[in-house]
Amino acid sequence: KAGVTQTPRYLIKTRGQQVTLSCSPISGHRSVSWYQQTPGQGLQFLFEYFSETQRNKGNFPGRFSGRQFSNSRSEMNVSTLELGDSALYLCASRSTGSSIYEQYFGPGTRLTVT
Amino acid sequence: QKEVEQDPGPLSVPEGAIVSLNCTYSNSAFQYFMWYRQYSRKGPELLMYTYSSGNKEDGRFTAQVDKSSKYISLFIRDSQPSDSATYLCAMSATTRLTGGGNKLTFGTGTQLKVEL
Numbered sequence: 001k002a003g004v005t006q007t008p009r010y011l012i013k014t015r016g017q018q019v020t021l022s023c024s025p026i027s028g029h030r031s032v033s034w035y036q037q038t039p040g041q042g043l044q045f046l047f048e049y050f051s052e053t054q055r056n057k058g059n060f061p062g063r064f065s066g067r068q069f070s071n072s073r074s075e076m077n078v079s080t081l082e083l084g085d086s087a088l089y090l091c092a093s094r095s096t097g098s099s100i101y102e103q104y105f106g107p108g109t110r111l112t113v114t
Numbered sequence: 115q116k117e118v119e120q121d122p123g124p125l126s127v128p129e130g131a132i133v134s135l136n137c138t139y140s141n142s143a144f145q146y147f148m149w150y151r152q153y154s155r156k157g158p159e160l161l162m163y164t165y166s167s168g169n170k171e172d173g174r175f176t177a178q179v180d181k182s183s184k185y186i187s188l189f190i191r192d193s194q195p196s197d198s199a200t201y202l203c204a205m206s207a208t209t210r211l212t213g214g215g216n217k218l219t220f221g222t223g224t225q226l227k228v229e230l
Contacts, residue, residue, distance in 0.1 A: 004157070039122070042222035043158070043202065056217075090157050100206050100218055101148045105157030 002027065004093050004106035012112045018079040021109045025072050025093030031055075032074040033103065034066060037088040046089075049074055050096075078111075086113045117141050120203055120221030129230055133190040137203035137221045140184065144205040144219075147179050149188045152200045152223065161201075162188070193228045200225045 005024045013019050025032050034046040045058040049068035068074045072093075078085055088110050094103040120137045127133055135149075146165055150158035162177045164170045164186075170177045176189040186205075190197055203221040 040222070042120075043204075043220040045218065092157070100208065101146065101160055101163045101204075105159065107155065107157050 004091060004104050006089075006091055006106040006109050008109060009107065010110045010112075012114060013081050014114055015081055015083060017081050018077065019081060019111060021076045021089055021091075021111070023074045023076070023091035023093075023106060025074070025091075026095075026104055029093035029095050029104075030072050031094045031096070031098075031103075032068060032072065033092045033094075034074070034076050035090045035092065036060070037090055037108070038086075043090070046076065081113045083113050086111060115140065116222075117219050118203065118205060118221045121224055122222055124225040124227060126227045126229060127193055129193060129195060129228055131193050131228070133188075133193050133197070133226060133228075135188040135190075135201050135203075135224050135226070137186050137205075138184055139186070139205055139219075141205070141207070141219070142181075142184070143207040146206045146208070147177070147186050148204040148206075148218075149175075149177055150202040150204060150220075152202060154199075158202055195228050195230055198227045 007022045031050045033048040035043045037043045047057045047066050048055045052068045063079045066076045088108040090108045092103040092105045118139045148163040149161045151161050152158040164177045167179045167181045174191045178187040200223040202223040204218050206217045
């Protein structure tokens with residue numbers, strides 16, 4: 001079974017631009033979570049989607065948004081990029097009814113904002 | 115102050131050494147404790163999880179939880195160069211999706227290097 005895939009793997013953007021990241025979960029998984037990973041803050045939860053509905057949101061500004069499609073693929077958008085948005089963005093998927101630790105992470109998208 | 119504190123390292127040990135990785139936390143509601151391993155350019159992968167206090171062993175890895183001290187540890191015996199990675203602790207008060215959804219809180223990770 002294919003793992004979680006994320007595209008693109010690397011991205012360089014300029015401050016003020018916007019960016020869209022994509023995540024394809026493991027086949028059959030309907031839950032997708034997004035995390036931001038930085039050296040100082042570690043992994044911080046952005047939001048989780050299940051069956052196209054946002055279930056929970058972390059403490060990030062409204063510039064960070066997401067959505068999930070009917071095939072469970074998810075996108076994350078960041079508008080008006082700031083230098084501090086440079087990070088590794090990870091998505092993770094899990095199956096319906098699974099425990100919170102039974103999520104599988106993708107390799108991440110490394111975003112650099114200049 | 116962060117809910118979960120983890121020494122970022124880096125920690126460098128010789129091959130064959132016993133490695134001890136630790137996290138402290140402040141939220142007494144945490145009951146489920148996890149350790150993830152993250153190789154460079156990869157996402158985290160679950161190594162072990164434990165519920166409440168006690169020890170759990172899986173091969174060369176032992177996870178230990180002391181809820182009275184709010185302290186968790188991961189021990190790696192007979193460490194190998196292939197164990198070189200960043201180790202992340204994570205915690206949760208629940209395991210299931212509730213009305214609030216995802217509730218995992220991570221430490222910042224400890225970078226480990228096992229040298230030949």
